[in-house]
Structure formats: structure tokens, C-alpha cells
Amino acid sequence: GIQVEQSPPDLILQEGANSTLRCNFSDSVNNLQWFHQNPWGQLINLFYIPSGTKQNGRLSATTVATERYSLLYISSSQTTDSGVYFCAVARTGGFKTIFGAGTRLFVKA
């Protein structure tokens, strides 16, 4: 099956700093999403981005499908950005949505 690798596994930032999270995948995909899991376990949809670039406030994401990676940018980080960020993909022609292991982000005040 398709492999999804996220890096870094853990990240500590000072409030106000910028960061880039990466998601590599091993096969062509027709679905890619980024999620933020809050401390209560709720998965919040950040981006649906199988290709191209999107921005939403301080967050933006870019997926280069031909090179099999996606990047999530967080600018001017805030303590409320803390949590786990997951990348999830579905292989082209498939229906299974597979998650990476996540990047655990802690933003210090």
C-alpha cells in the first residue's frame, strides 16, 4: 500500500516563529488533506489539496503531486497552533485514505 511519511516528527517553536511541515508519499494520489488534531482529539480540516497551493490566514499549503510531496506552512505561530498535524492521502484509483504518523507541534509563549 501507499506509504506516507511526515517530518519532522516533533517541533518546538517560540511564539511568532514560522515553520514548514512536510508530507512525502510513495505513490500517485488523487486526494490529499491536512488536519490539525486539537488536545481533545478533534480532527480539524485545514486543507484539501491534491495539487497546487492554497492559503487560509496564517496557514498555507502546497502539493507537488508529480514529486510526491506536500508542505504545510505556519507563519507567526501562536500557542493555539499546538497539537498534532496529520497528512492523509488516497492513492489514485483507490478509496482508502491513509494517514501519516503526524508532526507534534508545541508553541511556547
Place this chain on the structure above:
Amino acid sequence: DGGITQSPKYLFRKEGQNVTLSCEQNLNHDAMYWYRQDPGQGLRLIYYSQIVNDFQKGDIAEGYSVSREKKESFPLTVTSAQKNPTAFYLCASIQGNTEAFFGQGTRLTVV
């Protein structure tokens, strides 16, 4: 409000018991999924269903069973054959090949 509702939020199971986790959606989505999350880990796929009366095993289906008798509902039964059921369980729904939306999860603990 449209969305996905999981119940209960917390569930305690005695050794040897079967328990059923509920997942209901009113988004009119065809596909529904169940995932398991262990502490500090990612999400692993248990079962998924693309249409009513059809479902497929995911990567860790052993010890679990599902049914899909209605489009809106996709209950998951954790059977006594699941040797380590303590985990956080998340249900999702998706229409076509677009965004997946998740419920708030059920925390299952074996006592």
C-alpha cells in the same frame, strides 16, 4: 447542523464483552470510515464502506465488525476477539473523492 456524530464519547468495556460504537452522519455522504488511534500515534484504518450494504477491511480489521444498513449509519462493534481494544476511535465520512470529515471520537477503555 450537518455533521458526524459519534457516541458515546467515553466507553468502558469489561474483558470478554462486545461493545458497539455509533457513527451517524447527515451530510448525505456515500463513504464512511472507521479509524483507531493509539496514544502518540497516527490513525489506522479499521473498515470502510463506499456504499450501503457494502464494506471492506482496512489495515487492522481483526477483532472488529461493521454493518452499513443505512447510508447515514456505520456502527463499529469491538468484539472480544480484539485483544487490545483500549484506544481512541474516529469515524469519518466523505463524498466522492473530496474532503473527509470526522466525528469527535469515542475513547474506549477496557476495565
